[in-house]
Amino acid sequence: MSELTDFHVFWGAAMAVAEKKSASMEAEGAEDFARCLYDEYVEQGATKNKKKWLTERLENEFLCLKESPVWVGEPAWLYHQGQPMVFLRQFSVSPSAQHIKEKISLGDTIYVFGAKHLIKRPAGDIWTDIYRTAVQTFEGETAVEILA
Numbered sequence: 001m002s003e004l005t006d007f008h009v010f011w012g013a014a015m016a017v018a019e020k021k022s023a024s025m026e027a028e029g030a031e032d033f034a035r036c037l038y039d040e041y042v043e044q045g046a047t048k049n050k051k052k053w054l055t056e057r058l059e060n061e062f063l064c065l066k067e068s069p070v071w072v073g074e075p076a077w078l079y080h081q082g083q084p085m086v087f088l089r090q091f092s093v094s095p096s097a098q099h100i101k102e103k104i105s106l107g108d109t110i111y112v113f114g115a116k117h118l119i120k121r122p123a124g125d126i127w128t129d130i131y132r133t134a135v136q137t138f139e140g141e142t143a144v145e146i147l148a
Contacts (some may be wrong), residue, residue: 010038010050015052018077022069023062027134029079036082065089066091069111078113078132085113085132095138107138 011025011034017087024032035059037057061097062077064087069075078085095106110133117130 007035007038008040010034014054014058017051018062021058021062021074022071022075023077023084024075024078027076027079029082030077032081032082033084034134062088071111071140072109072136073136073142076111076134076136076142078111078134080113080115080130080132081118083115085115088112088114088131105137109136110134111136135145 009097011031014037015025016036024030037054041047041050041053044053046062059082063084066089069077069087074134077087090109090110090111091140093104097106100106112131112133113130114131117128119126119128137143
């Protein structure tokens with residue numbers, strides 16, 4: 001069994017704060033984000049009140065275009081290049097849309113996220129946009145897809 005480190009305790013506290021913002025810190029890329037936060041916390045002297053520090057620090061990290069996501073299951077916030085993506089919107093595939101049931105799963109809820117994507121090139125770095133989706137089934141199970 002692995003040893004529980006200060007980082008893991010910190011990450012657990014960060015997860016609890018994120019959940020209060022309808023977010024999560026468990027998806028691919030979230031550990032990189034948590035490690036950067038932890039390094040920042042330590043560099044600032046590792047104040048004793050982790051929860052307060054995290055609440056203030058995460059205030060503007062889980063951004064939404066308008067409303068926060070309303071998750072069917074557990075929060076499944078997406079990350080890109082080690083940073084939380086921006087939540088854009090969600091929509092459900094109506095169970096009554098019988099005319100499309102052979103092409104797509106009915107009852108799914110799709111959560112759309114976007115972020116700037118850094119492309120490093122010898123001629124100079126450029127930015128482009130990237131969009132990803134998290135899909136939760138009617139039962140609350142989560143899958144993540146990348147949009148082209």
